[in-house]
Amino acid sequence: METKALLEKIRYCNSLTSYSRRKTIPVKVGDVIIGGDNPIVVQSMTTVDTMDTQGSVEQCIRMIDAGCQLIRITAPSIKEAENLRNIKEGLKKRGYYTPLVADIHFTPNAAEIAAKIVEKVRINPGNYADKKKFEIIEYTDQSYQEELDRIRERFLPLVKICKEHGTAMRIGTNHGSLSDRIMSRYGDTPLGMVESALEFLRICEDENFYDVVISMKSSNTQVMVQAYRLLVHKLEEGGFKPYPLHLGVTEAGDGEDGRIKSAVGIGTLLEDGLGDTVRVSLTEDPEFEAPVAKSLVDRYENRSNHAPIVDINHYPISPFEYNRRDTLEVFNFGGTNVPRVIADISAIPGISEKEMKQVGHFYLPELDKWKMNDQGADYVFSGSNPIPFMLPNGMKEIQFYPVWLKAEDQVNKFPAFQLEEFIAAERLHYGLNFLLLEDHQIAQALPVLEGRKDVVVILHSDNLHNMPALRRAFFELLENHSQLPVVVKVNYPMQPQDQTMLYAATDVGGLLIDGLGEGIMLGLDAYQGLERREVLEQIKLHNSVSFGVLQAARTRMSKTEYISCPSCGRTLFDLQETTAMIRKRTDHLKGVKIGIMGCIVNGPGEMADADYGYVGSGKGKITLYKGKEVVKKSVPSENAVDELIEIIRKDGMWIEPEV
């Protein structure tokens, strides 16, 4: 075990090297128990109008059948809160007893009704007793305390009802909808998010009400991870009970992007044993969410059996803020360069020009030219299968050392060494050599690497507890002041594509979130000797996942980011259709963040740091935003995408798509 002093200092998880779930108090939600020694609970939220009883019941059943153990339903006003009873009855009649959660924003009276009907109520501490006016107010200690007294008065009745009816509560902080009070004092920081929940939690504890679950969601994965860690730290420091955590990334989007973004946030925390219930928010039908959450959670079933990882007694980074590791610039790795993508193509003998499109490089035979898209891999690893043609300027080839030794061009191709080869090598590349290292070889490699400025490490671990094993290797480099860039290599067996997305996002994303890693490489080890078509498909997936992970961890923006809400009973348009339509017109705008939100009540807050916003503000009406500022109100939905593009154009951020 790590030294007690270290764990006391970081105080956010049981162990940084042995998988160990944080022990929390059990919170009963109907027949489901969140926390304690119970398995992690998978939950999701409906998207149909809460007043549509039959539609809600049908959707709940599809969600339950897909693996959902807890269902959240929005209750924006008293009438929806009351209709939860009908939905509950409807489910019972069909033989379903899954506990329900009422989702409350702004309406304490709806919460007080819902708490008598359903098993759990979620409140947003940013708007439970406050209307957001985006005002920065200077509070004196006295006026701040007066605000807290006002909240207590507004919140106490709900606490009492919950206690009386055995109803659980989630205090669900959202990065994008913090109260003006919190924003004024703490800004939209992880500390502000934590304090926002603690204000309400103190009231619960004063009333001896402990059936509380807490969440710290954000669509920014770095902020989300830091906020959960800081929450645990502050709970321990403040002598609070160890409340269970509900994990989620808000507005993650859809498809591959949504899955990767969710896994970077949720997976990183699960690795350190945090999290008692998980909701993956996708802009897709809600029955698609539970299987993704389950894939994330199931990974930890046998995790405790992992091979031991050597203890850590020093934590050389801060778990609560992002700082990129200081590294030397070696060619275009490290320093201030964006993390690089190395595409492993080593399982394809004699790859053709045409096949390079799998890694974002397109050969145009008529012009005898190459074109690269925004996701063109920076390097290709050909191993023992050298590329039989001249590569375009934007791409470089890495070969195994013995192959490189025989290569005619030893300047534009780069060698990859095993450690023994590197130690014995008589010839190196003049400026860029790759060293393939396993996590347990770091100590042996350090003396050889000392003083070198021409090496990039490709780091890999076979440990089942992959991310912490790799993290430990980074710590060893940090402690020994090695500033050589490190590319993280992960390898997975043949498995469904979704799992590759989720696992890579967790294993590599979990490091990037902490500023560790100057590149990513998804290995093809399990695909050697397989049918060419299958391997090429895998290479394409690996390439897009690599760029997706870098983007989701906010370390390299290579595409437009869509911060789209998962939709709920408040939604005013078809979110999936609209997101697809907006994506079709704007997905060439590299690095631009577009928020697509179903309602004006929560949308503007929840789209957090989007550059532009497309928000439903009435039936067939859209309000368009630039940052947090309303630019056009009540635009008919038929014209809204054109108007949005016009706003982006006027802002100088528009570029014409290439034909």
Ligand code: SF4
């Ligand atoms: S922003 Fe989307 S998910 Fe959030 S309340 Fe509005 S419609 Fe529902």
